[in-house]
Amino acid sequence: MASGNTIQKAIELVTKATEEDRNKNYEEALRLYEHGVEYFLHAIKYEAQGEKAKESIRAKCCQYLERAEKIKESIKKGKKKPVKDGDNQNHKDDKKSDSDSDDEDPEKKKLQSKLEGAIIVEKPHVKWSDVAGLDAAKEALKEAVILPIKFPHLFTGKRVPWKGILLFGPPGTGKSYLAKAVATEANNSTFFSVSSSDLVSKWLGESEKLVKNLFELARQHKPSIIFIDEVDSLCSARSDNESESARRIKTEFLVQMQGVGHDSDGILVLGATNIPWVLDAAIRRRFEKRIYIPLPEEPARLVMFKLNLGNTPTLLTEDDLKVLAKKTDGYSAADLSIVVRDALMQPVRKVQTATHFKKVRGPSPKDPNLIVDDLLTPCSPGDAGAIEMTWVDVESDKLYEPLITMADMLRSLAVSKPTVNEDDMKKLEKFSEDFGQDG
Structure with a gap:
């Protein structure tokens, strides 16, 4: 509650400061701005906030x-004093200065502050070896x-890094997971x-304007990676019966990704989709590498089980794992992950349904280095x-986890079925033959 009050007070102060600033009461505006910032810093330092919220407050x-x-x-x-109407030149300069700070900048900053929440501050800790x-x-x-970050001299002249990569394939094959690995490794x-x-x-x-500001923000912070998950929701094929706003977003994407007067050096646009055939042809062309992420082969499935x-x-x-x-x-x-998660719950189910337990020797749940003889595990x-009892009668530090x-x-494999549709697989393979390359 205290955190909310502090931030609310800070917002009230900077709102008043902005009003005084507009009215050219600069001394009062200065005092209120400084007072408001003190409240914001107090909220960051002493009161619980999420990392994203802290970043947003720091930016403000x-x-x-x-x-x-x-x-x-x-x-x-x-x-500091208001300029008289007769002093045209100074009036013009002040007006220009005020319009820059109060009309154009706040709108741009407001849009960019909206987008700053999209910046991944904490790394997901997914390494290449995890994929x-x-x-x-x-x-x-x-x-x-x-490579372009580590060896910039390699990418000079005509040798330039890829500007757009599209990852496409059936759901649950690791497209977003690959993006997490990129976020960690870059x-x-x-x-x-x-x-x-x-x-x-x-x-x-x-x-x-948000699309434009996203790319401007990426240029300011380059080298940058813009990852758009489910890119088909933003960039589907243009048609006559679509809304004007949807068409405008697509047009702005096309212009920003590879338009006249827009420098895209140091920016990689990474897209992921399950239905690449609905993408607009012009967007598809801007994704220079289109990589098919197929269902895992047998060796990859073995690694996934491990x-x-x-x-x-x-x-x-x-x-057993090879079988x-x-x-x-x-x-x-994703299907394999669900199979394993279901199997990991089987020992819990055994404990729940067991009518008999027996004593075994093993490491204590409280201290794994201590071996004890009085642990209880479910048995026939x-x-x-075998002692007739249920899990309710077992002390919390005396249960030995069934392996x-x-x-x-x-048993888990019998109840967990694959989720990938055969018709979609045919469409994906056809798209890969026409436009993609294997991943």
């Missing part, structure tokens, strides 16, 4: 302090992102993750030493 503070510095300089030079398979896609992204780059909600506005003309199981204790052998990889043809990476009623078995994995 910089904006208000910049204006306060300008007012301070103006007061020092003796321009199973997709070697061609990873190489193309390294060519476009990592240390010196600014990563913008945008969706249609960031760029579409109900106000006439604001959507295309990655998803992580360090969970299991009784699975390498041969599972063979049985999951047609499953996407016929097992030696995951091949039977658990097969």
Whole structure:
């Protein structure tokens, strides 16, 4: 509650400061700006805020302090008093200065502050090694992102890095996950993750201004990567019966990505879609590399099983995992993740449904380095030493976690079906033959 009050007070102060600034009461405006910034800084320092909110407040503070510095300089030079109407030249200069700071800049800054939430500040911690398979896609992204930053002298003259890469393929194959890897690995780059909600506005003309400001912001922070997930929602094929606002957004995208007078050096536009055939031909052309992210092959599925199981204790052998990889043809990476997650819940279900437990030796749940003899694990009623009891009777620090078995994995596999549609696969393969390359 306190945090909300502090920020509310800060907003009230800077609002009053802006009004005084417009009325040319510069000394009062300066005092209010400085007072408002103090409240904002107090909110950042002492009160709980998310990282994105903190970044947004810092940006606002910089904006208000910049204006306060300008007012301070103006007061020092003796321009603090309102200029008479008769002094045309000074009046014109002041008017121009005021219009720059109060009319054009605030609107631009307002739009850019909206987009600053799209900048990924905290890295997702997904490394190239976490992405199973997709070697061609990873190489193309390294060519476009990592190498130009590390070896800029390699990319001179006619050798320029890729400006647009489209990742397309069935749902759940790792397109967005690859983008997370790019955000993590491209240390010196600014990563913008945008969706249609960031760029579409109900106000006439604001959507295309947001697109323009997105690219301007990317140029200011370059090297930059603009990642547009589900790019088809913004850039579908143009038609006669679509709305004027949708057409304008597409036109602005086309102009910003590769238009006359727009420098796109140091900016990579990365798009991801499940339905590439609906993209406009001109947008498709601007994505110079179109990489097909297919369903994982058997070796990649084996790696995915290992990655998803992580360090969970299991009784699975390498041969068991190979059998599972063979049985999951047609499953996407997301489908495999669901199979493993379901299997990881099987020990919990065993504990819930067990009617008998037996004592076993193992590491204490409280201290893994301490081996104890009185742990309890679910068992069959016929097992030696079986005690009739339910999980309610087991103390919280006495439960020994049942290990995951091949039977658990097969049970989960039987109930988890692949989600990829065969008709969509045919369309994707056709698009890949016509316009793409394999990832």
